[in-house]
Amino acid sequence: MIDYLSIALTHGLILLAAWRLLSREDLDRDADSQAKPKPWLRAPSPPADPSDG
Amino acid sequence: MVDLVLLAFVVAIAAMGLKRPFLWVLLYIYVDIVVPQKIGWGLITALPLSLMVFVLAFGGWLVLDGKQGSRFTLRQGLIVALLAWCGMTTLGAQFQDSAWDKWDWVWKSLVFAAFLPLTLRTKLRLEAAVLVIVLSIGAIVISGGIKTVFGGGGYGTLTLLVDENAGIYEGSIISTAAIAVIPLVLWLARYGTIFSPQWKVTAFAAGLVFACLLIPVGTSARTGLICIGVLGVLLMRTIRHRMLYAGLAGLALVVAVPFLPQSYLERMGTISGYQGDQSASTRLAVWRWTYDYSLDHPLGGGFDAYRANSFTYQVRRVTGEGANVSVEFGEVTEEARAYHSSYFELLGEQGWPGLGLWLLLQGMGVWQMERLRWRYARRDAGGTKGWQWGLANALQQAQLVYLVGALFVGIAYQPFIFLLVGLQIALTTLVAREPEAESTAPRPWLRQASV
Numbered sequence: 001m002i003d004y005l006s007i008a009l010t011h012g013l014i015l016l017a018a019w020r021l022l023s024r025e026d027l028d029r030d031a032d033s034q035a036k037p038k039p040w041l042r043a044p045s046p047p048a049d050p051s052d053g
Numbered sequence: 054m055v056d057l058v059l060l061a062f063v064v065a066i067a068a069m070g071l072k073r074p075f076l077w078v079l080l081y082i083y084v085d086i087v088v089p090q091k092i093g094w095g096l097i098t099a100l101p102l103s104l105m106v107f108v109l110a111f112g113g114w115l116v117l118d119g120k121q122g123s124r125f126t127l128r129q130g131l132i133v134a135l136l137a138w139c140g141m142t143t144l145g146a147q148f149q150d151s152a153w154d155k156w157d158w159v160w161k162s163l164v165f166a167a168f169l170p171l172t173l174r175t176k177l178r179l180e181a182a183v184l185v186i187v188l189s190i191g192a193i194v195i196s197g198g199i200k201t202v203f204g205g206g207g208y209g210t211l212t213l214l215v216d217e218n219a220g221i222y223e224g225s226i227i228s229t230a231a232i233a234v235i236p237l238v239l240w241l242a243r244y245g246t247i248f249s250p251q252w253k254v255t256a257f258a259a260g261l262v263f264a265c266l267l268i269p270v271g272t273s274a275r276t277g278l279i280c281i282g283v284l285g286v287l288l289m290r291t292i293r294h295r296m297l298y299a300g301l302a303g304l305a306l307v308v309a310v311p312f313l314p315q316s317y318l319e320r321m322g323t324i325s326g327y328q329g330d331q332s333a334s335t336r337l338a339v340w341r342w343t344y345d346y347s348l349d350h351p352l353g354g355g356f357d358a359y360r361a362n363s364f365t366y367q368v369r370r371v372t373g374e375g376a377n378v379s380v381e382f383g384e385v386t387e388e389a390r391a392y393h394s395s396y397f398e399l400l401g402e403q404g405w406p407g408l409g410l411w412l413l414l415q416g417m418g419v420w421q422m423e424r425l426r427w428r429y430a431r432r433d434a435g436g437t438k439g440w441q442w443g444l445a446n447a448l449q450q451a452q453l454v455y456l457v458g459a460l461f462v463g464i465a466y467q468p469f470i471f472l473l474v475g476l477q478i479a480l481t482t483l484v485a486r487e488p489e490a491e492s493t494a495p496r497p498w499l500r501q502a503s504v
Contacts, residue, residue, distance in 0.1 A: 002203075003214050004055065006196035007092075010188045011062050014083065017184055017247050018069050018076055021177070024247075027073060028119060030175045 056093035063089065063102070067109065074113030078172045079185045081110040085165065085468045086189035088222075091215045103161065114172050122174040124482045128417055128474070129167045135403075135410045136163040139356075139466075142403055146355020155356035155466075158220075162468040169475030170482060177246065179444070179479055183237050184247055186472055190234045191261050193227060198264025201271030204314070211271040221469060228277030229458030230469045231268040232284055236447035236454075238262055244440040270313060273320045276461045283457045287450045336393045336461075338364050343397040353404030363388040395459035411465060415456060418477045422449035425484060441484050448477050 021027050063080065070076035081103075084090075090102045139159060146152030173179050197213050215222045221230060242258035243250060269277020285302060292298045310318075342362045346354065354361070365386040373379050392398040399408040425445035432438050455470050464470065 002199045003196045006192055006199070007055065007058070007214070009195065010192040011058075013248075014079075014185060014188050015062065015065060017181065017188075018066055018079065020247055021076065021181055022069060022072055024177055026175060026177045027075060027181070028175065029121070030177075 056095040056097050059089040059093055060097050063097075063106075067106075070109065070113065074117040075172060075178060075181075077106065077110040077113045078169070079181055081106045081165065082169075082182060082185045082472060083189050085162075085472070086186065086221060087192055088215070088220065091222075107161065107165070110172075111168065114168075118172065119174070120171075122483070122486060123171045124485075126170070126478055126482060128414060128421075128478050128481075129170060131410055131414045131417075132163055132167040132471075132474070135407065135414065136160060136167070138403060138407050138410060139163070142353045142355045142407065146358070148355070148357050148360050151360065152356040158468075159356070159466040162466055162471045165468070166471035166475045169472070170478040173476070173479035173483070176440070176483065179476065179483065180241070180245065180247060182472075182476060182479075183444070184241060184245070186469075186476075187234055187237050187241060187261070190230055190469075191264075193222070194231050194234075194264045194268055195261065197227070197231075197271050198267040201267045221467065224272030225274040225276045225458075225462045226464050226467065228269040228272050228274040229280055229455060229462060229464065230467075231265040232277060232280035233451040233454040233458070233469075233473070235262050235265050235284060236287075236450040238265070240440075240443050240447040244443050270317055273317050275321060276458050278321055279461070280454050280458045284450065284454050287453060291446055335364065335387065335390055338366075339390045339392060340394060340397050343392060343401040347400045347404060351404050353400075353402050353407055356402050358401045359392050359398075360389040362390055364390065392463045394461060395463055395465035398463040398465045414474065415452065418452055418474055419449060419456075421481050422446070422452070422477060425480065428484075441480070444480055448473060448480065452477070 063084075066076055066080045066083075070080065084103050084106050088103075090097050090100060139156065143152050143156045169182070173182055193213050197211060200211060211224065213222050213227065221227055238258050238261050241248070242254055245254065248254045266281065268274075269281060289295055289299065339359065339362060342364070343359070346358065346361070350358070363386060365384055370381045370383065371378060372381070392401060396408065399411050403411070422445040426442055426449070429439040429442035429445070451473055452470075455464075455473065459465065459470075
């Protein structure tokens with residue numbers, strides 16, 4: 001019973017993840033590999049920030 | 054029933070892979086860790102699932118997938134060299150039958166590790182691979198954790214999904230892997246984009262980490278306790294509020310001890326008094342034997358060379374009670390004791406060259422992750438460090454936990470560690486394509502001069 005619960009939960013999540021990956025363009029190509037922005041910075045700020053220095 | 058569910062799951066992911074062939078790589082990672090063909094007992098056990106999915110994953114990459122950004126690096130070369138060396142020692146192995154049995158799974162583990170980085174070309178792929186590793190370990194760990202809570206534990210008695218004590222389902226191995234995976238869980242909870250950070254993700258991650266911590270308790274594996282200690286120390290290095298963390302960890306320990314089963318506490322008590330423990334003293338004897346063996350066979354004896362050993366020692370037996378106590382001395386001979394250490398496993402099986410290759414492969418991983426930690430240590434406006442820093446840090450912690458656990462368990466060729474190595478190589482290759490970061494990277498060794 002506990003095994004089934006664990007299998008259902010984790011396998012369900014893997015399926016959901018796979019489903020979400022299907023529609024992600026950046027799975028096959030890093031979208032911003034040309035422009036060199038830093039998506040991990042997360043802030044929606046403009047690329048140039050002269051105050052940083 | 055569970056057969057059909059697992060089979061339907063595999064078929065569903067395989068079908069989705071028709072649109073995105075990379076999903077087949079993820080499917081192989083899942084099959085490699087969970088081994089669903091062992092969980093079921095009907096149709097799924099009859100299929101050569103691992104081979105079928107490997108062919109899908111490799112074929113999909115070869116024929117359908119892009120190769121942009123794929124690199125073959127020095128560490129992949131080391132894996133291939135180790136594979137070739139293992140092949141040579143297997144040909145000349147002292148115990149041919151068991152050597153070929155072991156070769157059957159070791160080569161897959163090594164080949165996939167060399168292949169995996171070629172497919173992990175984007176950040177999202179890397180994240181997806183980490184996620185599948187975490188959830189696959191999670192499938193084993195969550196059920197093990199719940200059973201432990203309800204008192205199903207004990208050394209060698211906690212049944213995980215599979216009714217056999219082999220591979221990743223062996224108590225000490227799953228304990229090591231469960232603790233090693235914790236940093237990856239934390240990274241996903243913080244930097245994930247497939248499941249972005251929100252309360253549900255945090256709650257799941259917290260539950261999963263708790264389940265991971267319960268596995269060494271449930272399996273009563275002493276190695277697991279040591280791994281928890283190592284991880285606790287490693288986390289001190291990166292956590293912001295160290296004193297608070299140390300205080301909370303200490304408090305958690307004090308609160309947890311009364312809840313730990315008596316059998317567990319007794320077994321853990323034997324860590325310090327190793328001379329009174331037969332398991333530990335045989336271990337030391339095997340290690341001594343292996344060292345001597347390596348002097349005679351510097352190029353290794355092939356897989357399972359430990360079968361050549363035998364030990365005879367005196368055992369003291371006390372029988373009776375009170376005034377009728379009698380003590381007898383007897384001789385016991387034990388044969389074919391396993392290495393119980395990855396380092397001696399390599400030394401005995403692959404000799405000094407094999408051990409050297411493996412150590413170089415692992416050592417380079419620790420070093421490369423350390424370099425990335427320096428390179429991406431800068432915080433952004435919100436005070437967060439980059440995902441690269443986080444992943445390099447998590448992969449380094451996972452690897453170090455594994456390397457310490459490997460001191461006491463023969464897990465040198467486990468697919469799990471080679472998946473971690475594959476992820477490290479992929480991360481290093483991926484960020485090497487980011488020229489921008491190099492110039493802005495802080496250099497801690499220059500810090501004093503520049504301030």
